[in-house]
Amino acid sequence: MKSVLNYFNIYRNFVSCSLTEELSFRLNFFLLLVVDAIFTLSALGTTFILFDHIPALGNWNRDQLQFFLVFMLIIDDFQGLVLSSNFWMLSTDLKAGNLDFTFLKPIHSFLPMFFRYLRPSSVISLVIDIALLFYFADKLHFTYVDYIALPFLLFLSVCLRFILEMAIALLMFWTTEGVGINFIRLQLQSLSRWPDLIYRGIAKKVLMTLLPVLLVGSAPMHFLFDHSKWHYILWLIVAVVVFAFILHLSWEKARIRYESASS
Amino acid sequence: MITTKKLIKKYVSYKKQPGIKGAIKSLWDRSFIEKNAVDAFDLEIGKGEIVGLLGPNGAGKTTLMKMFTGIIVPSSGDLEVLGFNPFDRKKEFRKKIALVMGQKSQLWWDIPAMDSLHLIKAYYEIPTADFNERVAEMAKILNVEELLHVHVRKLSLGERMKLELMASLLHQPEVIFLDEPTIGLDLVAQDAIRNFIKSYHEKYNPTVILTSHYMQDVQSLCSRLVLIMNGEKKFDGDILDFEKILGTDKVVSFNFETSPSDKSAFEKYNAKWDLNGLSVELALPQQELRAFSGYVLEHFDVIDFQTEKLPIERVMKQLMLRPELLNHE
Numbered sequence: 001m002k003s004v005l006n007y008f009n010i011y012r013n014f015v016s017c018s019l020t021e022e023l024s025f026r027l028n029f030f031l032l033l034v035v036d037a038i039f040t041l042s043a044l045g046t047t048f049i050l051f052d053h054i055p056a057l058g059n060w061n062r063d064q065l066q067f068f069l070v071f072m073l074i075i076d077d078f079q080g081l082v083l084s085s086n087f088w089m090l091s092t093d094l095k096a097g098n099l100d101f102t103f104l105k106p107i108h109s110f111l112p113m114f115f116r117y118l119r120p121s122s123v124i125s126l127v128i129d130i131a132l133l134f135y136f137a138d139k140l141h142f143t144y145v146d147y148i149a150l151p152f153l154l155f156l157s158v159c160l161r162f163i164l165e166m167a168i169a170l171l172m173f174w175t176t177e178g179v180g181i182n183f184i185r186l187q188l189q190s191l192s193r194w195p196d197l198i199y200r201g202i203a204k205k206v207l208m209t210l211l212p213v214l215l216v217g218s219a220p221m222h223f224l225f226d227h228s229k230w231h232y233i234l235w236l237i238v239a240v241v242v243f244a245f246i247l248h249l250s251w252e253k254a255r256i257r258y259e260s261a262s263s
Numbered sequence: 264m265i266t267t268k269k270l271i272k273k274y275v276s277y278k279k280q281p282g283i284k285g286a287i288k289s290l291w292d293r294s295f296i297e298k299n300a301v302d303a304f305d306l307e308i309g310k311g312e313i314v315g316l317l318g319p320n321g322a323g324k325t326t327l328m329k330m331f332t333g334i335i336v337p338s339s340g341d342l343e344v345l346g347f348n349p350f351d352r353k354k355e356f357r358k359k360i361a362l363v364m365g366q367k368s369q370l371w372w373d374i375p376a377m378d379s380l381h382l383i384k385a386y387y388e389i390p391t392a393d394f395n396e397r398v399a400e401m402a403k404i405l406n407v408e409e410l411l412h413v414h415v416r417k418l419s420l421g422e423r424m425k426l427e428l429m430a431s432l433l434h435q436p437e438v439i440f441l442d443e444p445t446i447g448l449d450l451v452a453q454d455a456i457r458n459f460i461k462s463y464h465e466k467y468n469p470t471v472i473l474t475s476h477y478m479q480d481v482q483s484l485c486s487r488l489v490l491i492m493n494g495e496k497k498f499d500g501d502i503l504d505f506e507k508i509l510g511t512d513k514v515v516s517f518n519f520e521t522s523p524s525d526k527s528a529f530e531k532y533n534a535k536w537d538l539n540g541l542s543v544e545l546a547l548p549q550q551e552l553r554a555f556s557g558y559v560l561e562h563f564d565v566i567d568f569q570t571e572k573l574p575i576e577r578v579m580k581q582l583m584l585r586p587e588l589l590n591h592e
Contacts, residue, residue, distance in 0.1 A: 006388055009385045010382070010385045012385075013378075013385045016378065017379070099334075100364070100367060103332075104332060104333075104360070104362055105386045106386060107354070258334070258335065259274065259335060260329055260335055
């Protein structure tokens with residue numbers, strides 16, 4: 001328990017340092033707020049226009065599709081807020097040997113490696129998207145059970161997305177250069193922004209099991225739209241546990257590969 | 264406290280021919296080079312010692328430091344620091360060590376140092392009262408009280424290094440690894456860092472391993488030296504013994520008002536004259552130092568006279584130029 005509290009305390013300091021850093025460059029900070037808001041609104045606008053011409057996809061209607069879209073945008077927002085900046089820093093840190101001090105700290109290295117830098121400007125998008133999520137939830141006549149389940153499902157989805165992306169990012173310990181790995185991450189994100197309903201055959205099997213990016217958004221939707229499909233949630237939990245274990249094993253291999261850089 | 268047995272760190276790199284042709288060829292045809300950055304290294308360091316780890320660039324000093332701290336994993340051999348295998352990276356171990364690197368920073372660049380210090384407080388779970396006391400004490404000694412709330416990017420290298428030291432020592436480590444802590448600093452800043460380390464050691468008695476290319480650092484801080492060349496240990500002993508590694512002669516220099524007309528008296532002492540014959544450097548046997556110096560002062564128009572201040576610098580320079588000299592020891 002003490003250890004968990006300490007991790008929260010460290011994370012609170014990361015938030016404080018990141019915010020201090022971002023606010024040091026005021027103009028840039030306001031610019032990012034505006035850009036993020038415009039990006040979110042244009043993403044929503046484009047997709048809503050597209051969905052306006054698609055009355056249904058599989059057995060999901062337009063409102064359900066739009067709810068799914070907003071759900072995925074929230075996951076993207078969390079990722080943008082918490083993780084993204086760190087992925088782009090990792091390759092540079094590996095090449096320059098900047099992880100030396102990260103490895104020295106008496107905590108799990110994942111915390112400073114993946115959660116050190118935040119992007120506070122993403123909060124604007126998050127607020128917009130959460131408001132829209134409730135709007136569409138209301139349109140879909142969500143019950144109390146749905147509203148209670150929603151945060152838990154969102155948490156599980158965010159966990160799976162984070163774990164998958166961190167596991168992929170660890171490949172940088174082998175490749176050193178991170179552009180290719182980050183490109184793979186972004187492509188997998190794109191694939192996961194569509195419901196599993198549109199995939200068929202091997203592609204669907206792979207993206208639901210070996211690289212279960214489709215579970216991130218589709219599994220909670222299947223359950224929320226039809227409670228009899230609770231096995232999707234079980235599947236999501238299993239994926240989180242299995243990939244957390246894979247992430248742990250990968251880290252044990254990856255950390256041995258770190259050579260630092262000569263100074 | 265620190266024990267290594269047959270410690271080896273192997274690095275693999277590859278040779279690339281210059282230009283586009285070489286770049287394309289290196290896609291499938293790479294000639295790999297394997298090099299032991301540290302080779303069969305044995306070492307024992309006791310509690311409270313200050314040991315200077317000396318060697319030319321690329322000798323393996325920093326690699327050793329990184330293995331001692333658990334940053335990189337040894338290729339083979341045994342290593343124990345404070346009873347831990349550093350690469351297990353146990354929390355208790357990491358709380359007891361600190362690394363200061365002159366060429367790398369742990370302070371956040373775009374925020375004031377105080378924010379970074381608060382983060383370090385959280386990392387090491389330092390109680391608030393202790394944190395406040397230690398920050399106040401170290402900031403006063405290092406004269407950086409006014410700099411704690413300035414953005415790190417606005418500080419000079421010397422100021423930044425002082426704050427780096429503070430950041431590394433806040434948790435009062437038992438073992439401190441200092442990797443070129445004074446590199447690039449002006450003389451005043453170098454002095455301040457050295458004095459701080461000295462007084463910190465006197466007060467808390469941590470074990471200190473120091474690497475530096477500035478012999479003044481080594482001379483004023485270390486009582487024991489370890490020389491590493493091409494990854495191998497070449498010397499391990501008292502600093503006074505290191506000074507005598509190439510002989511016990513004392514190096515003395517004289518400056519003259521006018522060039523002596525008869526220089527024959529100087530020749531048997533391996534005299535090195537400057538171009539206009541106004542200055543000479545001699546290697547005098549210790550037992551002749553007083554007599555011959557007196558003779559020169561009496562019979563020549565000497566305007567200045569000095570004995571060597573940093574004999575280890577001369578020894579290091581000689582050994583780096585002619586490593587084979589060590590084989591005659």
